[in-house]
Amino acid sequence: xxxxxxxxxxxxxxxxxxxxxxxxxxxxxxxxxxxxxxxxxxxxxxxxxxxxxxxxxxxxxxxxxxxxxxxxxxxxxxxxxxxxxxxxxxxxxxxx
Numbered sequence: 001x002x003x004x005x006x007x008x009x010x011x012x013x014x015x016x017x018x019x020x021x022x023x024x025x026x027x028x029x030x031x032x033x034x035x036x037x038x039x040x041x042x043x044x045x046x047x048x049x050x051x052x053x054x055x056x057x058x059x060x061x062x063x064x065x066x067x068x069x070x071x072x073x074x075x076x077x078x079x080x081x082x083x084x085x086x087x088x089x090x091x092x093x094x095x096x
Contacts, residue, residue, distance in 0.1 A: 002045045003076075007083040011073075014086040018070060037067045041074070041083055048076040056093045 007015075015037055023030035044051070044065075051063035054073055064073045066089065073085040073093075087093070 001079075003048055004080045005041050005045060005083065006080050007041070008085075011083045011086050018086065018088070033068060033070075037070070037072060037086065040065055040067050040072055041081070044074060044081045048074075048081045054093070 015034065019030040019034050022033060049063065051065040051072075051074070053060055054062045054064050061076050062073065062084070063076060064071045066072070067086075069089045071085070071087050071089050072083065073087070075082045075084055085093075
């Protein structure tokens with residue numbers, strides 16, 4: 001069963017912030033990050049459990065896949081995959 005993909009407002013903002021930062025040096029790489037992130041999230045429709053369990057949570061429903069050096073963190077629900085966060089891999093969850 002294909003699930004729908006839902007991005008939280010904060011996750012979209014984090015992706016946008018990352019792209020704006022990268023665009024200062026390379027608009028092309030910024031656009032590629034957005035495209036790759038959207039493609040990665042859409043791939044979760046059919047295989048939502050392919051990502052690893054987020055170590056900070058230890059909850060099997062909260063998983064992540066990597067997009068370049070960023071963590072795309074999501075929650076697997078019965079009929080949807082909710083994108084919770086898009087953070088740089090060097091940043092710890094919960095830090096600003």
